[in-house]
Amino acid sequence: MKYFYPLLFLxxxxxxxxxxxxxxxxxxxxxxxxxxxxxxxxxxxxxxxKEVALKSLWQGSIGGLLHYGGKKSTWLIxxxxxxxxxxxxxxxxxxxxxxxxxxxxxxxxxxxWNIDFGPVRFDFSFNGKKPFTARFxxxxxxxVIAGSQDGRFDLRSTLLTGNIAFISDSVLGExxxxxxxxxxxxxxxxxxxTNHVLAHELVHQFQHNEFMVLNTWLxxxxxxxxxxxxxxIFKKYIYIDIPWFIPTYIIEGEHSxxxxxxxxxxxxxxRFATNKNVYVP
Numbered sequence: 530m531k532y533f534y535p536l537l538f539l540x541x542x543x544x545x546x547x548x549x550x551x552x553x554x555x556x557x558x559x560x561x562x563x564x565x566x567x568x569x570x571x572x573x574x575x576x577x578x579k580e581v582a583l584k585s586l587w588q589g590s591i592g593g594l595l596h597y598g599g600k601k602s603t604w605l606i607x608x609x610x611x612x613x614x615x616x617x618x619x620x621x622x623x624x625x626x627x628x629x630x631x632x633x634x635x636x637x638x639x640x641x642w643n644i645d646f647g648p649v650r651f652d653f654s655f656n657g658k659k660p661f662t663a664r665f666x667x668x669x670x671x672x673v674i675a676g677s678q679d680g681r682f683d684l685r686s687t688l689l690t691g692n693i694a695f696i697s698d699s700v701l702g703e704x705x706x707x708x709x710x711x712x713x714x715x716x717x718x719x720x721x722x723t724n725h726v727l728a729h730e731l732v733h734q735f736q737h738n739e740f741m742v743l744n745t746w747l748x749x750x751x752x753x754x755x756x757x758x759x760x761x762i763f764k765k766y767i768y769i770d771i772p773w774f775i776p777t778y779i780i781e782g783e784h785s786x787x788x789x790x791x792x793x794x795x796x797x798x799x800r801f802a803t804n805k806n807v808y809v810p
Contacts, residue, residue: 548806552797553597559739560593560629561586567633567745581635588632595625600735600797603728604804610724612689615731619691620644622735626742633745645738647693648673648712650768664768669693669712676713686727690714692734709733711772728802736794740773 568585572578599622605614627642641659643652648669652662673693679702680695687694693713700717701708707716707726714730716723754760763769774794781792790796790809800807 548800552600552800553594555797556597556600557590557593560589560591560596560625562589563742564589564592564629564632567630567742567748568635570746571633571635571748573635576635585632585635588638589629592625592627592629592632595628596622596735596739597625599623599625600732600801601804603731603735603801606728606731607725607802608804612686612724612727615690615727618731619735622739626739629739629742630745633742634748644691645712646691647687650770662765664766666712666768666770668770668772672710672713675710676708676715679708679715686714686716690727690731690734692731709737711737711774712770725802729798732798732801733794736778736797737772737774740777741770743773744769744771 565582565585568581569578572581599618599620602614602618602621605618606612623644624642628639630636630643631638631641640656641652641654643650645651645666648666650664650666652659652664676693676695680697683694683696686696695713695715696718697715698718700706701715706720706722707714707730709715709730712734714727714734716726716730720726751760751763778792778794781794784791788810790799790807796807796809
């Protein structure tokens with residue numbers, strides 16, 4: 530199990546000179562692999578597995594390409610010192626996640642869409658085939674509690690990023706300038722690197738959200754739920770946002786300051802936030 534996630538999702542352990550190309554490969558591969566596995570799990574009984582695999586493969590690749598574009602766009606926050614670029618990056622990345630989820634569920638291309646804002650996930654369809662729903666994200670409870678321990682609620686940054694944000698007047702923890710708690714961000718105010726930190730932490734938010742595609746792998750279990758009341762609650766009011774990203778992050782490990790970016794997800798966040806090569810020992 531220790532090597533499952535690296536082999537499946539992290540084909541970029543050796544970070545040489547072509548870091549950007551390797552991140553592109555990772556994101557496209559992530560979309561292609563996760564959507565294809567989901568499509569195989571959710572494949573209609575009488576459909577051809579080859580057709581399903583091919584369809585999910587190219588659709589997931591497109592979604593992964595949009596993931597890459599959304600993350601790369603966070604650099605504009607740092608470059609222009611403005612959170613005005615956060616929503617465009619979020620929308621681009623989110624479009625990729627929707628395409629990947631559609632492919633994993635064997636749904637028509639570009640039919641169903643969703644986006645989260647703070648503790649709520651909105652699901653909708655432009656063609657009217659799926660009713661609009663606004664569902665609570667339970668993991669937000671942990672994110673808010675954890676974030677509130679380090680800072681006070683920041684309405685401005687929450688609105689500008691679409692993610693729950695907290696602000697601290699002092700440096701966090703062991704000299705850190707920012708944290709991501711899955712669905713919340715904490716950052717230090719009035720610091721020369723504030724926008725750099727926000728861009729970095731937004732990439733972590735994207736990483737957390739894109740792993741929600743693994744929920745599609747559990748779709749067959751829904752048919753085993755007998756209670757109609759429970760089915761209604763989860764269909765209309767609550768979306769179980771299992772934090773799949775956390776164990777994957779833990780597998781990559783936490784390292785000393787010198788080797789900090791040996792953790793792939795920290796490397797990815799820093800590379801996109803700065804748009805410069807990052808030293809990885």
